[in-house]
Amino acid sequence: MNKRPANMTLAAATPPPDLEDIEVPLLVEAIYRRWGYDFRDYAPGSLKRRVQRIVELEGLASVSALQERVLRDPACLQRFLDQATVSVTSMFRDPSFYRAFRAVAVPLLKRRRALRLWHAGCAGGEEVYSMAILLHEEGLLGRSRIYATDIDQAALDAAKEGIYPLAKMQEYTRNYQAAGGAAEFSGYYRAGHGHVAMHADLAQRVVWAQHNLVTDASFNEFHLILCRNVMIYFNPHLQEHVHRLLYASLAEDGLLVLGRQESLQLTPHEACFQVLDSREKIYQRVC
Numbered sequence: 001m002n003k004r005p006a007n008m009t010l011a012a013a014t015p016p017p018d019l020e021d022i023e024v025p026l027l028v029e030a031i032y033r034r035w036g037y038d039f040r041d042y043a044p045g046s047l048k049r050r051v052q053r054i055v056e057l058e059g060l061a062s063v064s065a066l067q068e069r070v071l072r073d074p075a076c077l078q079r080f081l082d083q084a085t086v087s088v089t090s091m092f093r094d095p096s097f098y099r100a101f102r103a104v105a106v107p108l109l110k111r112r113r114a115l116r117l118w119h120a121g122c123a124g125g126e127e128v129y130s131m132a133i134l135l136h137e138e139g140l141l142g143r144s145r146i147y148a149t150d151i152d153q154a155a156l157d158a159a160k161e162g163i164y165p166l167a168k169m170q171e172y173t174r175n176y177q178a179a180g181g182a183a184e185f186s187g188y189y190r191a192g193h194g195h196v197a198m199h200a201d202l203a204q205r206v207v208w209a210q211h212n213l214v215t216d217a218s219f220n221e222f223h224l225i226l227c228r229n230v231m232i233y234f235n236p237h238l239q240e241h242v243h244r245l246l247y248a249s250l251a252e253d254g255l256l257v258l259g260r261q262e263s264l265q266l267t268p269h270e271a272c273f274q275v276l277d278s279r280e281k282i283y284q285r286v287c
Contacts, residue, residue, distance in 0.1 A: 023063035024051050027070070031080070034071050037151065038214040039084060041238035047084070054083045081152045089229075091126045091164075091172040094260065097228075098134060098179035100280040105255055106138050108284070109224065115144040118222045118249065120213060121230035122148040125159025126172075129188075130179075131226070132202040137182045141205055147220065149211035156208050162198035166191055213242050218249040225250055228281075229259035243267040247285070256283045 024047065028039040039047060055066050058076065070076045092098055109115055122128050128148045135141040150156050164172075169191070176185040189196040211219070213230070225246055231239045247269045250256060256264075256273065258281040264270045273283040 020048060020052070020063055023067070024048050027051065027063055027067045030067050030071055031077070035077055036215065037077075037081065037212070041214070041235050041241075043233050043235055046233050050084050054080055057083065078154055082154055085123075085150070085152045085155070089123050089126050090168070090175065092130045092175035092179040092181075093127060094280075095175050095178035095180075097257075097260075097280045098130070100277045100282060101257070102134065102138065102180055104276040105224070105257075105282055106134075106140070108253075108255065109140055110138070112223060113143065115140060115224065116220060116222045117144055117146045117224045118220070118226070119146060119148045120211070120225065120227040120246070122150050122159060122208075123152075123155055124164075125155075125162065125208075126164070127226070127228070128159065128206060129162065129198050129202055130176075132206065133176075133181070133188055134179075136202070141202075144205050146206045147209060147222075148206050149209050151210065151212045151214075153210050156210060160203070160208050162200075162203060163195050164198070166194050166196055169196060213245065214238065218245055220249065221251050222249055222254055223251050224255045224257070226257045227259075228257060229261070232259065232261050240268060243269065247272070250285050252285055252287070254285050256285065257281060258283075 024044075025040070028042075028047070032038045032040060051063060051066070055061075055063055058066060058069065058079070060066050060069065066076075066080075070080050117131070119128050119131065125148065128146065132141060132146065135144055148156075148159065150159075169186075169189075173185045188202065189198050213227075227242070227246060231242055234242065243264070246256060255276070258264070260279070260281060262281060264273055264281075264283060272285055272287040274286045276282040276284055
């Protein structure tokens with residue numbers, strides 16, 4: 001009489017893991033080892049959804065098939081970055097933030113003769129141009145240097161061009177007006193052939209550069225850092241790492257801006273910040 005192995009009942013009762021829950025960590029480990037881009041501490045649920053979307057766009061049958069392609073094809077890697085790092089943004093997104101920024105941050109910035117700003121995770125540049133417009137209207141753009149960085153070089157290249165769909169301008173105009181804009185928004189761009197081009201003088205004070213918050217170090221000391229809606233895609237370990245990086249990059253009385261769903265609570269340097277606006281997550285470093 002054949003005996004059933006002792007562990008057969010237990011194995012049969014335990015559901016097998018989702019195959020993609022095995023494949024996705026292998027994929028991001030492979031990308032890190034091959035190309036140096038580190039997605040290993042991104043929030044698992046969000047990353048898995050994005051990877052599934054990339055598999056679909058590539059016309060592949062599995063995450064493992066995507067791994068084989070992305071390891072061998074730099075063009076596939078770029079497409080992966082375009083999708084994996086995509087963020088929802090628009091000009092003057094969350095208008096109440098810009099109103100609060102004018103009220104609590106601008107008076108502090110006006111005390112400085114020169115300003116260094118870091119816009120971390122700038123994506124397609126919409127929020128960089130929004131801040132440039134605000135600084136221009138407040139008389140601060142001429143004394144500012146804005147460092148706009150992102151992990152995705154293709155996104156940076158597009159941001160440098162400053163070209164956006166004309167169809168978006170009605171929405172952006174409403175946002176601008178609700179954000180306390182002091183002029184005609186159409187005066188900041190020229191339109192043609194279904195697109196608009198932002199005026200070049202808005203970007204004269206902008207330095208566009210590739211920077212990876214996960215693997216790269218601090219590169220300057222800033223009076224203002226904007227890192228809005230970036231860390232919501234990171235797990236707690238990576239969030240702590242980025243908070244340390246931002247703190248190390250901020251002048252002693254500099255300003256830090258996060259997204260509404262982000263917070264300094266339980267971060268390594270929480271006690272070193274004063275809250276200027278709790279809803280819009282505007283903070284000032286005090287130690």
